[in-house]
Amino acid sequence: MLFLILFTSLLLGGAYALMAMGLTLQYGVARIMNLSIGETLVGAAFAAFWLQTQAQVGPLWGLLVITPAAFVLNWLIYRHLLTPLVRRAKNRGMLEVDSILATFGLLFILQGVMLALFGGNYYSYSYFSEPVELFGHTFALNRIVAFAVAAAVALALYLGLNRTRTGTAVRAVSVDPVAAGLVAIDVARTSALAFAIGGALTACGGALLSMFLTFNASMGVVFTMKALIIVIMGGVGDPRGAVIAALLLALAETTVATLVDPGLTLAATYGLFVLILLFRPQGIMGRRTA
Amino acid sequence: MSNHLLLSIAGLTKVFGGLVAVNQISFDIQAGEVVGLLGPNGSGKTTLMNLISGALRPTQGSVTLEGRRLTGLPPHRIAATGVARTFQLVRVLPSLSALENVMVGAVFGPDQVSPGAARTVARSLLERVGLGGREHLHPAEMTYIDQKRIELARALAADPRILLLDEWLAGLNPTELQTGIELIRSLQAEGRTVLMVEHVMDAIRSLCDRCVVMSAGSKLAEGTPAEVLANPDVIRAYLGDDHA
């Protein structure tokens, strides 16, 4: 039983981790608390659905289309929608409030578009749903594939952030944008890049999730909530923390769903959140600000 | 001038990750003294001030005010015991008038003065720091030195037992500096206890009863201004080896 819970959490956590890494980049580097990130996730799910049912393109191939599209879309959003706020903000606190409100508006617009296109119905499709026997338990192949892809992407991100020049620039901006600017890093461009990559990661997670999750146009908010909680729990700015926190959250959710009641998953999430807030508000990998 | 022990700092240490910003600092301040806290940039002076006022929590050590332990208390509790400060980069409240800014010190200070009485106190303090008649102006309409005066008045409005001045005389032209020094001298004359971080040597020589010199987080020297400023270690810390 314990093993089943652990493994199921792992599979679920992988997808959460992608979204959390995405938000970490957007908030930790670009300093944008993106409340519409759940909509990016659901939008990607819908795109994968459309590709699968209308164009017979499987979600794994669809990733090649969806991820770059999300990258471009998020880049545009940052350049045209969010940059004016960045320029206008006198300090970090003001930018946070402004970005929360602006992305809140974006949330409604994106949700409105999806509602208009797809209505309020639930959608799902079948892909790689063959059962696989692993360690004496049966799992759906799509969940395993989703996890594998998520893990690969996470590894790629880690290597990118730590082994490339651009990655180092991104990490520098997340630590101190002013100092980064002083060493000739183009902070505006790096922030836009981070925001766009963040969106692409999230979209990737959404496409993967669509393989086994039933979704509708209004579900974005729940995912955003989880992403926000994961990012705070993990410690803002560090993608490793986001991954650990995502897995922890998935573990808490799966445990409560299996052992207590599936209707209490959000309560479990919040419970974990409150514990972190009370005892380690800077998050798992965060640095305590004196 | 009473000579009882007011503030006692013992083994105060603050570590940020790998950096030891304040290293086992110990010294005492008697009531009515004006003590200067000196040292080159980065020696940990402002961090020490932050530790005393409660803005930062020490890693080790203690700060006691007349026997009452201050370390570990949040800033508003420390303020309630009678510690008031100014900040290195002046922090006035932009949406309040000069009068209201100063009132804040009295209303929320240890005496919890009523708003009506606070207004009277604030008016006389503004007069004293040279801002009489300009009490209804907002900080944005005033010069930097005037904003500093508001901040000082606000700290004084709390009638503190000890006043912490963080480079209050910085950035002043010679005339303003003289006025500023006179102002602090008048505080000294009425028996106020002051701990001032300063770089301006004239002020230190003319105002301070004693000085504590810090360098790289540790206490380098302690004594009268004359003693301390002639100390070869102190000179080396400020100016380098050639001048010692």
Added chain:
Amino acid sequence: MNTREILIMAASGLLLAGLACLPLADEGFWLTLGISLAGYVAMSTAWALFSGPTSYVSLATAAFFGTGAYVVVNLGETAPWPAVLVVAAVCGALLALLAGMATLRLSGVHFVIFTFGLAELIRQLVTWYQTNIGGAVGQYVFVDISSAQIYWQLLALCGLVFLAGWAINRSRLGLALRVIGDDETVAAHSGINTARVKLLLFCISGAFIAVVGAVLAPRWTYIEPSIAFNSMISFQVVIMALLGGSRRLWGPLVGVIPFTVLYELISGHFPNHTHLLLGTAFLLIVYFLPQGVAGRIEQLRLRRTHRETHAARSPATLGETAR
């Protein structure tokens, strides 16, 4: 209290008395609109009491609203009505206390995130409780209160909220709030217990919103968690308060009326596009009216007095330098 304040009080009193006559003239569309407006004015103003001066954006309005509604569901038929309202206020304050204690010592972002999901969390908890322990998920409310009485209660609540806001502004608490809003470090160093002040305000705000929920509950004869804890309420309240301007007591009032009208129009003609409307409204406010209408008016007023004082000064200086 000076003459100006007495005049404003008297005028407001007359206005309230006038508005109270509405049910005598119409019991249909206009009364319904009046109820809607009064409810939102009370909630938005209560919201701004806390979120205005502290800049902590609370997205938890629906959580308080639903709490009040559920107090009615459980006590409405057994306890006298005034007692029910008091219990609703207390429950609202308690919820605020718990949420505040967890988050108000931390930065605004933690608070926003927490409140973002709070209504949803409570909704889930109530649903779970009702499915597993309570019996049925939806419940019937059979409290016998007419629409006119609901309207009057809401008007009275509006009056109370404004009174509370006015009293706070003049008090020590109001000054503490202004200081916190300007510079929290200075506030703490001046002796203000910032966490306690924020908590107190949040509790007052939450209590008012819960009472609004309780007063409006009898309008629905059937209540489900998804109705009572409807996040749209949270979002609409935020928009209205921000549109009008959350830094002035009368700001949200200015935001409620145009927004409600616009919302009714859009949901009447384009019922599937309310989300798009809300989103666009948010963006427009953030970009063009960051301080709301009230803030904009203040800015224009300041600019005018500035110009006047400059105009008064310049001829003299010009004369001196020209010499």
